[in-house]
Amino acid sequence: MATKSLLARNNDLANTARQMEILSSGIFADGELPTFANKLKETHLFPLQPKKLEILQINLGYMCNQVCAHCHVDAGPDRKEIMTLETMQQCLEVIKNTGAHTLDLTGGAPEMNPNFKEFVEAAAKAGIKDFIVRSNLTIIRANKKYYELPKFFKKHNIHVVSSMPHWTRGKTDKQRGDGVFDKSIKALQMLNEVGYGREGSDLKLDLVYNPSGAFLPGDQMALENDFKKALKTDFNIDFHNLFAITNLPISRFLDYLIASENYEDYMFSLVDAYNPTAVANVMCTNTISVSWDGYLYDCDFNQMLNLKVASKVQHIGDYNEALLQDRNIIINQHCYGCTAGAGSSCQGVVA
């Protein structure tokens, strides 16, 4: 599998304008499938607008120790976009005054930001109680300096949300890279050791499942049961909940869909599974996404498509929550990924 980002490979799809062009042409241009905007109109849900802000999701950088085949961030070791101390300082100013109760840290591997720990500590001092760190797990085993992460997470009662595409080695390594499964298992055991994921424990450990291919996630509860049974039997691993997330047709997953000639069928599957009930709770209605360089987006996916919020306020340095909340959410055909079936968000199903 590829060990470089699309960007480093000079792939056409590293260009976000090219991705937007693909998502707006073909089956959506000739009317074979309705655009997302038309689908929302059909179901009287247009325009999509934010509800109460609950989560600030901050992307600390696109650098990652893994190069997953489906990554919507196009993250990897070759990505140099890392949030600076100055931007972190601007985020902290916002954290002091925001109505959001949760700080959701993502990347890349957020832990690879050299100021990751300092930022968490400062945010805790600024009053954040609910932290989420989206950890790829293997980072905990990547280098000795990261071995202490489980203890650091515990110290700040950080809710750890970890990617785990399957309970078998073969399927996991195919999506995420050779050796990822074994390292992830070891990392989960380390988290369990300090108390994460155990029944009744306040140290929350949730897993994220996303399909390893051109198909939608099945029933979240059924998958959770299968994961729990297998991880417990095979490795004595405990975790709390499984979030089933749909792959959105952008970046590396879009590249895969096109290269494997699955793009059209996949889009048909997403549109067929459109669920208006899921629209009510899509994450862009309660989340603001902040990029490594401080720009504001409706969600992490829009961030990767370079679709900044439709507001006068577009940067964390000019943050004004009231003004920002009074906006329409930017949508396009990739949004079908969050409204298919039981819906999909960074917290799993929404309907």
Next chain:
Amino acid sequence: MAKPYYDASDLRKFGKITEWSEELGNKFFDYYGKVFEEGALTAREKSLIALAVAHTEQCPYCIDAYTKDGLERGITKEQMMEAIHVGAAIKSGATLVHGVQMMNKVNKLEM
């Protein structure tokens, strides 16, 4: 250009059979949907049965549909292949068990 009898994209149009016979079509799809709900058997078990039968029936649409359904449920390729072997075993068993009929006939006809 030669047109194949089967077209993978026809599967998406399956629902259209109701257009030419609404009542029967709807009754069929209601029934179909109900059959695959969680019951005395899990939806996962039913998916594997469907995959095996799809092969014995040699229905390309059903094979596409239940392979994808299996992947969505986290069913592994090893499990899918084993399910198909169950279908194949019954198919070949059904052929071979008729061998007894052949043997009976031979025994009856031969001196």
